[in-house]
Amino acid sequence: MLNNKCVAHRGFSGAAPENTLAAIRLAAKMNDIDWIEIDVQLSSDGVPVVIHDFTLQRTTNGSGAVHQHTLQQLKQLDAGSWKSRLFKGEPIPTLDEVLQEAKGRLRLNIELKTNAELYAGLAAAVAHQVKQHGMERDVVFTSFVPQALLEARETAPAIRRGLIIDSRPADLLQRLEDCGCSLLSIGQGRVDTAFVRSMLDRGIDVMVWTVDQIRRMRELGSMHPDLMICTNRPDRWLLASKLPEVRERPLWRRWLRF
Numbered sequence: 001m002l003n004n005k006c007v008a009h010r011g012f013s014g015a016a017p018e019n020t021l022a023a024i025r026l027a028a029k030m031n032d033i034d035w036i037e038i039d040v041q042l043s044s045d046g047v048p049v050v051i052h053d054f055t056l057q058r059t060t061n062g063s064g065a066v067h068q069h070t071l072q073q074l075k076q077l078d079a080g081s082w083k084s085r086l087f088k089g090e091p092i093p094t095l096d097e098v099l100q101e102a103k104g105r106l107r108l109n110i111e112l113k114t115n116a117e118l119y120a121g122l123a124a125a126v127a128h129q130v131k132q133h134g135m136e137r138d139v140v141f142t143s144f145v146p147q148a149l150l151e152a153r154e155t156a157p158a159i160r161r162g163l164i165i166d167s168r169p170a171d172l173l174q175r176l177e178d179c180g181c182s183l184l185s186i187g188q189g190r191v192d193t194a195f196v197r198s199m200l201d202r203g204i205d206v207m208v209w210t211v212d213q214i215r216r217m218r219e220l221g222s223m224h225p226d227l228m229i230c231t232n233r234p235d236r237w238l239l240a241s242k243l244p245e246v247r248e249r250p251l252w253r254r255w256l257r258f
């Protein structure tokens with residue numbers, strides 16, 4: 001059995017358009033899911049909005065850079081049709097809307113989506129909204145960009161921080177310490193049992209991304225029960241948690257044909 005916590009990546013993005021309220025509501029309907037991950041950027045008028053790519057092409061019917069559009073312009077876009085006609089007209093949500101939806105139900109891993117030049121003030125704007133909803137204890141700020149984490153620490157020291165990385169540099173612990181991080185969000189191919197244990201022993205929580213195969217979820221789960229698993233497919237995580245082990249498949253494949 002798999003007992004590890006699941007983090008629904010961009011909401012239940014396997015079934016609904018990523019980073020939309022539809023994807024977040026679907027994740028919220030799954031009783032055993034209590035964490036989601038979302039990506040946040042700023043509109044040109046400084047409002048935190050929830051979208052992954054720096055440009056609009058892939059997930060909306062707009063084009064150009066997110067940060068060159070006002071909130072009003074972003075709100076007119078369709079961020080659902082690319083996934084399915086079922087989600088036609090689903091808008092880009094603001095962080096405020098997502099916090100409202102999640103409050104009292106889901107905890108949020110909020111990725112500060114930026115690079116070295118973009119979005120000075122992103123962490124401050126995001127922290128302000130989190131505080132307005134009184135959700136400081138229900139969120140963790142994550143980023144690939146140390147500068148964004150330092151800004152987060154400056155403006156909201158009490159909110160947890162996590163470094164996102166897809167490698168294991170020799171100075172990893174130092175990097176975590178420099179940003180005051182208590183979470184490491186790391187590419188799933190980078191971990192093994194000893195590494196996960198060594199991080200947890202030092203008080204660093206570990207989340208691996210992005211794991212969509214049941215077999216791999218179980219392999220990672222067997223490394224440590226506290227390893228968090230980030231997935232586009234929380235439905236598969238549920239199956240991995242509830243169904244017998246894969247090696248016992250003959251017992252259940254008679255009635256579940258996959």
Ligand code: MG
Nearest residue numbers: 037038039111
């Ligand atoms: Mg992300």
